[in-house]
Amino acid sequence: MLSPRIEDYLEELFLLxxxxxxxxxxxxxxxxKITKGTVTATVQKLVDLELVNHERYGNLHxxxxxxxxxxxxxxxxxxxxxxxxxxxxxxxxxSSEMACSMEHYIDPVTxxxxxxxxxxxxxxxxxxxxWVDEIFLAIEKPILLVPVPLTLCDSGSSGAILRITxxxxxxxxxxxxxxxxxxxxxxxxxxxxxxACEVSRKTVELQLNEAATIWxxxxxx
Numbered sequence: 001m002l003s004p005r006i007e008d009y010l011e012e013l014f015l016l017x018x019x020x021x022x023x024x025x026x027x028x029x030x031x032x033k034i035t036k037g038t039v040t041a042t043v044q045k046l047v048d049l050e051l052v053n054h055e056r057y058g059n060l061h062x063x064x065x066x067x068x069x070x071x072x073x074x075x076x077x078x079x080x081x082x083x084x085x086x087x088x089x090x091x092x093x094x095s096s097e098m099a100c101s102m103e104h105y106i107d108p109v110t111x112x113x114x115x116x117x118x119x120x121x122x123x124x125x126x127x128x129x130x131w132v133d134e135i136f137l138a139i140e141k142p143i144l145l146v147p148v149p150l151t152l153c154d155s156g157s158s159g160a161i162l163r164i165t166x167x168x169x170x171x172x173x174x175x176x177x178x179x180x181x182x183x184x185x186x187x188x189x190x191x192x193x194x195x196a197c198e199v200s201r202k203t204v205e206l207q208l209n210e211a212a213t214i215w216x217x218x219x220x221x
Contacts, residue, residue, distance in 0.1 A: 156186070
């Protein structure tokens, strides 16, 4: 397993190599915006890992293993960047920043599915499929409803139950009291660890451990 920092070095070396230039420690330091001393120490680690060859006081060369790993990280970066920019509509710089923070932690299966989703989206856009425009309209709208547990609601809050995270048999007990998915709930008052709620046209008092398992939809603040 290579650290994210090591992978950053391999990616930058791969990109520099793709320009056809001879690569020096100075080039890499400027690219990564760090000191030559730091680069020299890390390059030695890469040499020890047999990912880089370094001529004494000379140029840097990726080994075949280093080149393949650098290309892998680069492809992951491009995949995430395209996802954030093309699918989510974020600007290029922000998309690239997000990609940098995530490219080191994706597993092969997720990576393959990400690429498959991108290709499907690109094909649909090229064919002018109407749902592509609908997606952009949908993601630009603000989220009006967010689920929160009753323990984080203010008195007077109300909404439909979206989720119940209680285990059995507590879930059954709550169901008997009217707390089921889709039911409308209003928090009447919160007295320390007792939550008085109106549900199914009746008032029910819940303990803290019960209220924490009931999540409702309410307008975001």
